[in-house]
Amino acid sequence: MRSNHLSYRSLEPCKVTLALRGSTAAIFATARSDNVVVAPHVLRLRAETPRNPRTAEGFAARLRALVPLLPHPSSPTMSFSSRLRALWTFGRGVALGLPDPTGDENPMELFERWFADARRSGLFLPEAMCLSTCTPEGAPSSRMVLLKGVEPEAFVFYTNFESRKAGDLEANPQAALLFHWGVLERQVRVEGRVERASEETSFAYFSSRPRGSRIGAWASKQSRALNSREELEARVREADARYPGDDVPLPPFWGGYRVVPSRIEFWQGRASRLHDRWVWQRVEDGNWSVGRLYP
Numbered sequence: 030m031r032s033n034h035l036s037y038r039s040l041e042p043c044k045v046t047l048a049l050r051g052s053t054a055a056i057f058a059t060a061r062s063d064n065v066v067v068a069p070h071v072l073r074l075r076a077e078t079p080r081n082p083r084t085a086e087g088f089a090a091r092l093r094a095l096v097p098l099l100p101h102p103s104s105p106t107m108s109f110s111s112r113l114r115a116l117w118t119f120g121r122g123v124a125l126g127l128p129d130p131t132g133d134e135n136p137m138e139l140f141e142r143w144f145a146d147a148r149r150s151g152l153f154l155p156e157a158m159c160l161s162t163c164t165p166e167g168a169p170s171s172r173m174v175l176l177k178g179v180e181p182e183a184f185v186f187y188t189n190f191e192s193r194k195a196g197d198l199e200a201n202p203q204a205a206l207l208f209h210w211g212v213l214e215r216q217v218r219v220e221g222r223v224e225r226a227s228e229e230t231s232f233a234y235f236s237s238r239p240r241g242s243r244i245g246a247w248a249s250k251q252s253r254a255l256n257s258r259e260e261l262e263a264r265v266r267e268a269d270a271r272y273p274g275d276d277v278p279l280p281p282f283w284g285g286y287r288v289v290p291s292r293i294e295f296w297q298g299r300a301s302r303l304h305d306r307w308v309w310q311r312v313e314d315g316n317w318s319v320g321r322l323y324p
Contacts, residue, residue: 136309162197183287189251214298226285
């Protein structure tokens with residue numbers, strides 16, 4: 030059996046070993062505490078591609094590149110079991126890739142499975158996404174926001190309706206989202222029209238936020254020029270005094286947007302940069318068509 034040993038100083042006392050033989054790739058991970066083995070784990074990946082030695086070596090190289098990206102064992106952001114889940118999801122995706130769709134799949138359901146994988150893997154802010162908008166003249170801008178809801182037909186986020194992004198969306202209600210889970214070698218691209226969420230939906234989410242965040246929503250004139258930090262802090266004190274209890278109302282200039290997708294692409298990293306790309310597109314009858322793209 031040919032083995033590729035993965036170990037580096039900041040990962041101690043966790044030792045990860047990748048073993049490749051025939052059509053099987055196995056990841057062995059062992060944690061040590063005070064020189065005592067605490068729960069050895071063995072994860073096995075069945076794959077067709079590692080039968081090709083060059084592909085198997087590419088798989089090993091990608092896994093070696095992954096390990097330094099994982100947090101130190103003492104990091105509160107990712108436990109040892111979370112690191113194992115990340116390795117397992119990564120290895121399964123790189124070795125097996127995306128199965129050929131049957132044509133009956135719902136891409137929103139596939140997204141929810143991938144999003145659940147990202148959350149179980151212990152990644153920091155797996156809900157972070159890049160939101161790209163355009164002015165009516167076609168000038169683009171992008172920023173990171175947080176996904177706050179996945180509905181059967183839409184992705185939901187919240188913002189100030191007087192912000193730059195909201196100004197773009199009100200004038201040109203089209204947007205693109207990008208989710209990138211680098212440790213898992215996965216990304217999802219979404220394109221679609223945008224509409225405001227209902228006031229009831231916005232109120233329900235706003236009410237769930239910590240009080241400080243609700244006060245901050247009232248205080249911030251998002252995207253507009255700010256003379257000093259002191260000016261912002263004064264506005265926070267003013268809003269805090271205006272709403273002294275926990276009953277902070279929803280600002281009329283704040284709420285949610287729904288991105289209703291017309292196109293969703295799933296990207297799964299593979300060895301030798303021969304990645305899997307599947308794209309779903311809405312057709313006239315409201316169903317989805319699906320096809321594979323060159324990497």
